Amino acid sequence: MKLVTFCSPVTSAPHIGAVLDDGAIVDFSAASGAPAMRSMLALIDGGEAALAHAGDLFNRRDVVHSSGQAQLLAPLPRPRQMRDFLCFEKHFRQSRANGAVIGATEGAERDPAKVQIPAVWFEEPIYYKGNRFSVVGPDANVVVPSFTRMLDFELEFGIVLGLGGRDIARGDARRHIFGYTIFNDFSARDQQMREMQGTLGPTKSKDFDTGNVLGPWLVTADEIADPYALTMTARVNGETWGTGSSSTMHHRFEDILVHVSRDETLHPGEFFGSGTVGDGCGLEQGRFLSVGDVVELEVQGLGVLRNRLVARTDSSSFNREAEQP
Numbered sequence: 515m516k517l518v519t520f521c522s523p524v525t526s527a528p529h530i531g532a533v534l535d536d537g538a539i540v541d542f543s544a545a546s547g548a549p550a551m552r553s554m555l556a557l558i559d560g561g562e563a564a565l566a567h568a569g570d571l572f573n574r575r576d577v578v579h580s581s582g583q584a585q586l587l588a589p590l591p592r593p594r595q596m597r598d599f600l601c602f603e604k605h606f607r608q609s610r611a612n613g614a615v616i617g618a619t620e621g622a623e624r625d626p627a628k629v630q631i632p633a634v635w636f637e638e639p640i641y642y643k644g645n646r647f648s649v650v651g652p653d654a655n656v657v658v659p660s661f662t663r664m665l666d667f668e669l670e671f672g673i674v675l676g677l678g679g680r681d682i683a684r685g686d687a688r689r690h691i692f693g694y695t696i697f698n699d700f701s702a703r704d705q706q707m708r709e710m711q712g713t714l715g716p717t718k719s720k721d722f723d724t725g726n727v728l729g730p731w732l733v734t735a736d737e738i739a740d741p742y743a744l745t746m747t748a749r750v751n752g753e754t755w756g757t758g759s760s761s762t763m764h765h766r767f768e769d770i771l772v773h774v775s776r777d778e779t780l781h782p783g784e785f786f787g788s789g790t791v792g793d794g795c796g797l798e799q800g801r802f803l804s805v806g807d808v809v810e811l812e813v814q815g816l817g818v819l820r821n822r823l824v825a826r827t828d829s830s831s832f833n834r835e836a837e838q839p
Contacts, residue, residue, distance in 0.1 A: 515532040515572055515733075515737070516532055516533040516731040516732070516733050516734075516817070517530065517532050517557070517568075517589055517693065517731055517732045517733075517734065518530065518531055518533055518586055518587075518589055518730070518731045518732070519553070519554050519586070519589050519651075520539060520579075521584065521585045521587065522539075522541075522579050522583050522584040522585070524544075524579075524583075525541075525543070528553070528587055529541050529543035529544060530543055530551060530552075530553060530554050531543070531579075532568070532731075534578070536581070537580075537581030538578050538579060538581055539578065539579045539581070539583075539584050540571065540572050540575050540578055541577040542557075542572075544576075545574070545576040545577045546571055548560075548564070548567060550563075550564035550568075551564075551568070554589060554590045554591070554732065555594070555783045558674065558692055558782045559782055559783070561676070586651055586652045586653065586730055586731070587650075587651040587654075588649045588650055588651035588654075588727070588728040589651070589728060589730075589731050590649075590695070591649055591651070592646060593646045593649065593784060593785035594781050594782070594783040594784050595646065595781070595783075595784040595785065596643060596645070596646045596649075596726065596784075596785045596787070597641045597642070597643050597644070597785070597787065598641060598642060598644055598697075598720075598786075599639050599640065599641040599765065599770060599786065599787060599788060600635070600639075600640050600641070600789040601639060601763045601764055601765045601766075601770075601788050601789040602758070602762055602763060602764065602790060602791050602792050602794075603631070603762070603764050603792070604626070604758070604762060604792025605789065605790045605791060605792045605793075605794060605795070605798065606631060606635065607626035607627070607629045608792065608793070609795070609797050609798055610622070610623070610626075610631075611623060611626040611629050612624075612797060612798055612799075613707070615800045616704055616706070617704070617707055636764070638765075638773055639765035639770045639773050639774075641774075642715045642716055642720070644699070644720060644721070645720070645721045645725070645726065646726075646785075648722065648723050648724060648725050648726050649726045649727070649728055650726070650727055650821075651728060651730070652730035652819055652820055652821070653820055653821065653822075654724065655724065655822055655823075655824045656700060656724045656727065656809075656821045656822070656824070657723060657824055657826050658803075658805055658823055658824070658825060658826060659702060659722040659826065661705055662702035662703070662705055662719075663704055663802075664702065664703040664704040664802045665700060665701070665702055665703075665802055665823070666700070666701045666702075666703050666796045666802055667698055667700060667748065667750070667795060667796065667803065667809045668697075668698060668699040668700070668701060668790040668794060669747075669758070669794030669811050670696070670697040670699055670788045670789060670790055670791070670811075671694060671695065671696050671697060671741075671787075671788050671813045671816060672694070672695060672697045672785055672786055672788055673691045673692075673694055673786050674691075674692045674693050674694075674695065674732060674783065674784070674785055675690055675692060675780060675781065675782050675783065675784045675786075676690065676691065676692025676735075676782055677689065677692075677782060678690075678782050678784075679775055679779070679780055680775055680777070680778065680779045681775055681776060681777070682771045682772055682775040683772070684768050687767070687771040687772060688735075688767075690771055691735045691767065692734070692735060692782070693732040693733050693734045693735055694732070694733050694735065694738050694815075694816055695728050695729060695816060696728070696730070696812075696813050696816050697785075697788070698726075698727040698811050698821065699726065699787060700724075700726070700727065701716070701719055701720060701725075701795075702718070702719045702720075703797055703802065705718055705719040706719030706720075727819060727821055728785070728819075729819050730817045730818065730819055730820075731817060733816055733817075737815065738815055738816075741767070742760050742761050742763060742766060743760065743761055744759065744761075744813050744814040744815060744816070745758075745759055745813075745814040746758045746759060746760060746791045746794065746811075746813050747812045747813075748793075748794055748795075748809070748811055748812075749809070749811075749812070750803065750807055750808070750809055750810075752808075755793075755796065756792075756793030756795070757793060758791035758792045758793050758794055759791070760788070760813075762791065762792060767786065767788075774786075803823055805823050805824060806822070806824075807822070807823045808822045808823075809821050809822075809823070
């Protein structure tokens with residue numbers, strides 16, 4: 515199923531449901547009084563029984579909204595935790611090689627093939643923790659932060675955990691994945707270049723309202739036969755800026771879960787991003803976004819995630835996902 519969180523004129527609060535082939539939405543919250551149907555986190559927490567109940571509701575189609583009646587929010591408006599990884603070697607090499615455009619050290623290697631990548635990157639998946647309170651969804655406006663002149667998109671996809679655990683074995687890792695979604699990790703590259711000199715990883719370059727975009731839906735794991743065979747495409751104003759494949763992930767989600775869960779308990783509802791696929795951002799091409807641009811990220815089997823950039827004004831407010839618990 516393609517699970518969604520949405521608002522409609524007949525709902526006073528966000529509901530959850532699933533999308534039909536024609537874009538209509540089966541409303542689980544309206545059709546069932548079960549606690550597990552109140553939110554996406556509640557559904558995830560409900561485990562196999564809740565997912566089976568959702569499947570029954572999807573097949574019954576008691577309450578259906580046409581595509582024009584509903585506004586999609588982020589499928590998981592408040593992940594319990596957000597971690598984003600750097601799993602694509604081509605992106606790492608090309609970003610380093612093109613660092614001069616954001617003021618990186620003069621004389622740095624400009625040939626991606628000759629860029630020196632630290633050995634630790636090959637040995638274990640590297641990540642940072644993101645701001646789970648800045649999540650918005652498809653068609654939400656992304657407000658360009660006041661402190662950047664080099665805002666960039668990042669073409670990623672990610673997983674949401676359905677099962678928690680500690681010291682997860684690699685052979686058991688796949689069953690912990692509840693579903694997959696597209697992730698746009700908007701990044702202020704000029705700020706990122708500055709703060710990374712402090713050696714603590716990205717901070718304000720990633721942490722600003724509307725900077726983390728998930729959607730358009732959360733595709734249950736059973737729908738994706740091979741998550742490492744997906745074509746990934748980024749378009750800006752209808753122009754293709756980059757295309758890649760999930761097959762080029764060096765560290766896969768199973769490796770990620772093994773690494774992160776070592777001596778650490780993971781929880782249902784946590785989000786893990788893949789990092790940017792090669793050719794999946796503007797930095798790799800030396801160009802950035804402007805107010806008014808429309809960014810579309812498409813991942814095979816996961817849909818299209820579309821957002822428009824808007825200027826910050828005194829009257830700018832966070833999208834309505836921010837007001838939800």
